[in-house]
Amino acid sequence: METQISTYIKYAGMLLCSALLFFACCKEKEPRNEPDPTEKPEFLLTASAREIDKDDTVTFDVKAEGKVMDADIYIGKTKISGTSHTFEEAGTYKVIAKKEGYSDSEIMKMVKRLLCTGKTA
Numbered sequence: 001m002e003t004q005i006s007t008y009i010k011y012a013g014m015l016l017c018s019a020l021l022f023f024a025c026c027k028e029k030e031p032r033n034e035p036d037p038t039e040k041p042e043f044l045l046t047a048s049a050r051e052i053d054k055d056d057t058v059t060f061d062v063k064a065e066g067k068v069m070d071a072d073i074y075i076g077k078t079k080i081s082g083t084s085h086t087f088e089e090a091g092t093y094k095v096i097a098k099k100e101g102y103s104d105s106e107i108m109k110m111v112k113r114l115l116c117t118g119k120t121a
Contacts, residue, residue, distance in 0.1 A: 041065050043105035045073075045097045051111045057086045058110065062097040071099040075110075087112040 041064040048059040060083045062071040073080050074096050075087075087093060090112045097105040 040101060040103045042103040043069065043071060043097045043099070045095065045105035045108050047095070047108060047110065050109070051113060052087060053113055055086065056112075057084050059084045060095065060097070062105065064102055069099065069102075071097040071102070071105075073097050 044063045046061045046063075049056065052058055060073050062069050062073070062083075073083065073085075075085060075093050087110065093110040093112070095108045095110055
């Protein structure tokens with residue numbers, strides 16, 4: 001009878017250890033809410049106007065993660081000083097914001113129209 005009880009205890013112990021091992025290995029990892037350190041925040045570039053006329057000045061805003069940021073603003077390949085610019089000639093311009101440690105903004109197209117004054121030669 002004692003051997004029968006000790007056999008039951010052995011099987012119960014093995015079953016308990018197997019169940020603990022199973023649940024320890026099957027536990028799902030909780031998702032991490034921490035940002036990926038290799039992922040750079042992206043700039044959002046906005047302008048006071050996208051289509052402009054003669055002598056209009058455009059003011060640019062640059063945000064990253066909802067906060068206004070200082071960034072270098074390029075029109076074509078030329079860096080402008082500050083956040084405002086007056087376009088001298090009619091045409092389509094590509095504007096982008098850049099800063100080390102951040103992803104560049106998407107390219108914004110600006111259009112300066114040539115106005116007709118209504119005068120004829």
